[in-house]
Amino acid sequence: MTIWNDLTGLDHHLGYVDAGGIRTRTLRAGEGDEAVVFLHGTSGHLEAFVRNIPAHAAAGYACHAIDMIGHGYTTGPDYPYRIPRYVDHVLAYLDACGIDRAHFVGESLGGWVAGRLAADYPDRVSRLTLVAPGGTVANPQVMERIKTSTRKAVESDDIAFTRKRLELLMFDPAANISDELVEIRHAIYHQPEFVKALPNLLCLQEMENRVEDLLSPEQMGRITAPTLIVWGAQNPFGDVPEAHNLHRSIPGSRLEIFPECGHWPQHEHADHFNALHLGFLNGAQA
Template sequence: MSIWTELAGVEFSVAYVDAGGMRTRALQAGSGDPIIFLHGTSGHLEAFVRNIPAHVNAGYACHAIDMIGHGYTAGPDAPYRIPRYVEHVLAYLDALDIARAHFVGESLGGWVAGRLAADHPDRVSRLTLVAPGGTVANPAVMDRIKTSTRRAVEEDDIAFTRERLELLMFDPAVNVSDELVEVRHAIYHRPEFVKALPNLLCLQEMDNRQEDLLSPEQMGRITAPTLIVWGAQNPFGDVPEAHAMNHSIAGSRLEIFAECGHWPQHEHADRFNTLHLDFLSGARA
């Protein structure tokens, strides 16, 4: 299954939006209440191609964006810290006159969406955090992210890009396609991406990360109905982190997917889509 066949059943466009002066790539599809999809560290909007059609067909306007310095979106010549990511996402909303949206944030995207929901509750309708990062500073995990990403970017061998993607999955043989590897390899070897890599990896440095962590106090300020989705075999975060987040966000719901790594929305797309659409409708199992 290719990216194009995943999206073949819906009308969509890939647009470039001026979001606060940053040329921002976005996959836009559908109409209705808006959903903003935010990817993880060194990721890109293609992380959500298995989710867009189901949400479009359910009557939502989907916006999967490349965050600052990621994918084909421009980035400032400065470290990409959480407040800067939040500012960029808000600028995207403002550029399209979106007053309020649902958010789906995976990994880094969940960290950003969580902070946005805490600081700007008026902009968030419902919040879905998919294997979200940013609640702990684990040196081993931080080093794994830095090392694997740098090797994939600095070495031309596409096998290192494949290894970086395979880290995310419980079953990489099924979920890491040649096409997905080629898309990421092309992004990783853009001169702009290579130059910006230190800025992009700044949250894997202890001082930066600790200052920007999503704290229990911040999570306690999240008022949007919140769904947390976690993979039981998440290589970048243990299950107790999910339970702690669930405890900190009042009224939140936690779903742990078995046989699943760091991309639940991709590895178990059908289950995720059904769960998420029920959540958006207000249903609860």
């Protein structure tokens, strides 16, 4: 299977939107009155959701997967990519597309951004899905693992380091990492603009930045959108107790833990995730 096989039969558009002056790559598919915005993780890109967009578009949602600031093929301005910057960029994207309110699916860093957006701009968020979200703890070992693995993949021409970076995300790499996915990420990592922006992209793996931007209990307590939390039982970047703490902090939230699953539940267990998430969007109890 390739990404194009995943998108076979889907009427979609891959292009760019000017979001507050930032040239933003976006994959759009589906028609409907309700928009679903998909946000990827640190050093990731919109291809993280190719196994999810067809099912959501078929269910009648207008789907938007974007590359966030300095990620994928989106412009990387020369400043540290802190959480408020990401939030402002996502809001600018919504405004550019004429979207007043959307459902959000945020994975890892994307969950951190979506959670902060939901806390600070509740009128822009209908339903919130946090997929192995970051941003609630500052674990030096995890932060160093992200920095080291990403830098090796970016600074070396050896594509094996890119594969190893992706393998960190999966419980079952052999079944979920195609050569194509590795090649896509390797090409992204070796753009001159991406290499130049790498220190800005990794700034949240520095303790002084991360601690200041963490989702606080007060912020999580302000999230009013119905919230679904999805976590992998073998998530390498956060243990299961972290998911339970997040669940307790967000009023009325629902927690689902996927067995035999790493940091990409939406990809490793796409059919299960899609059915669960579409039920949630259709009004299943949060």
